[in-house]
Amino acid sequence: MQNNVNGLRIALHNLGCKVNSYEMDVMSQKLRENGAEIVPFDEKAEVYIINTCTVTNIADRKSRQMLHRAKKENPDAIVVAVGCYVETGIDGVNKDECIDLAVGNNKKSEIVDILNEFLEARNDTYDKTLNGHSIIDINNTHEYENMTLTQMPEHTRAYIKIQDGCNQFCSYCVIPYARGRVRSREMKDILAEIKGLVVSGCKEVVLTGIHTSSYGVDFGKPQLIELVEQIADIAGIERIRLSSLEPRIITEENAKRLAAVSKLCPHFHLSLQSGCDSVLKRMNRHYTAADFKESVKILRQVFDRPAITTDVIVGFPGETEEEFEECRKFVTDIDFYEMHVFKYSPRKGTVAAGMKEQLTDKEKTARSEILLHLTRKQAECYRNIFIGEKLSVLWEDEEEIKGRRYMIGHTDRYVRVAVPENEIEKYGAHSGEITTVSPSAFINADTLLI
Incomplete structure (x- = not known):
């Protein structure tokens, strides 16, 4: 060789x-x-x-x-x-x-x-x-690894890495040891990368990181909101999305600043993990269920019907039937657009892996099924709201559904929309284009049909 x-x-x-x-x-x-x-x-x-x-x-x-x-x-x-x-x-x-x-x-x-x-x-x-x-030695570096995309990896949107590392040390998570401490990327480098991708046809960016909410803390103060405002000034970018956020970043002041950015998609993934305070404490999460609920309340006050999604872990060590029921009631009350439900999996090297009262897979599976059934119902109800409304859709790729070809796209709230292959020209539904359409029904459980 x-x-x-x-x-x-x-x-x-x-x-x-x-x-x-x-x-x-x-x-x-x-x-x-x-x-x-x-x-x-x-x-x-x-x-x-x-x-x-x-x-x-x-x-x-x-x-x-x-x-x-x-x-x-x-x-x-x-x-x-x-x-x-x-x-x-x-x-x-x-x-x-x-x-x-x-x-x-x-x-x-x-x-x-x-x-x-x-x-x-x-x-x-x-x-x-x-x-x-x-x-x-990843745990003893303060240097952000500079990387820059110069070409669009996808047709429509680009994921932009803005920071690395995590300082949270949740009891179930090994990532701080794999990624090190929080290291933020220089804002000027992020803006330059996005400007370069616009030339390649990029219209939507998704800001992502290991702990996105911590962007800028190693510079002296959180700067995520300021970064969003700066990106919004880039000509050619029409949509900005945020990846997973900590609920504590959603203060009334921050939410109002975000709402003033017209290009920001009203789609927020707030990391929950459990709706029960005693479980959150064992997880070493740094908020309570009430804190989380207040963040959701603020978002719904300043944004029009925002899509709020989350992660939930079931079967965490020691989770009793009563604690799970408290969590189930909480997520029912919040009424998320979607929940990503995970069965707790012990990770060697974490505090939680050594905790007593590890649940059986049977117990975790049963609890997972309950929340999965709930999220399917909540998601359908949320999508139903938009049937008949005029929606802005970023079109992406063709896909076969039930034996027919459709062009698939997503609204700013990340609701999937499909237009039949023979009507693509009628609606201008070409990959990378954003057009306005009015869905009339469901084609399947997670997709609205034009």
């Missing part, structure tokens, strides 16, 4: 969050710029790069499975483990014969140089981290 990436067939696979997706897009972009041929993961390649996830033990297992699958696909290939699994499981990585090279977080932007160094030094006495060149 040659000693640089130019001309190499490289396959990439991403696991985990939107931050990982953004970083994978940048890595792919850099490899292409340096002459690599990016091929599908199920094709034979000379290098396989797996951007790993470690948020749960299941995520760890999926990461290992993909790494082993790559080596099985081509035993002579270089298999590269990148990211969070490397940070929290380096001992296992070093013992795994399927892994040739390990790259930590805050080193992904150097993927080309690291691969070239590995290719040149394969016969020397280098370990899987190139004797420490491909990984840093």
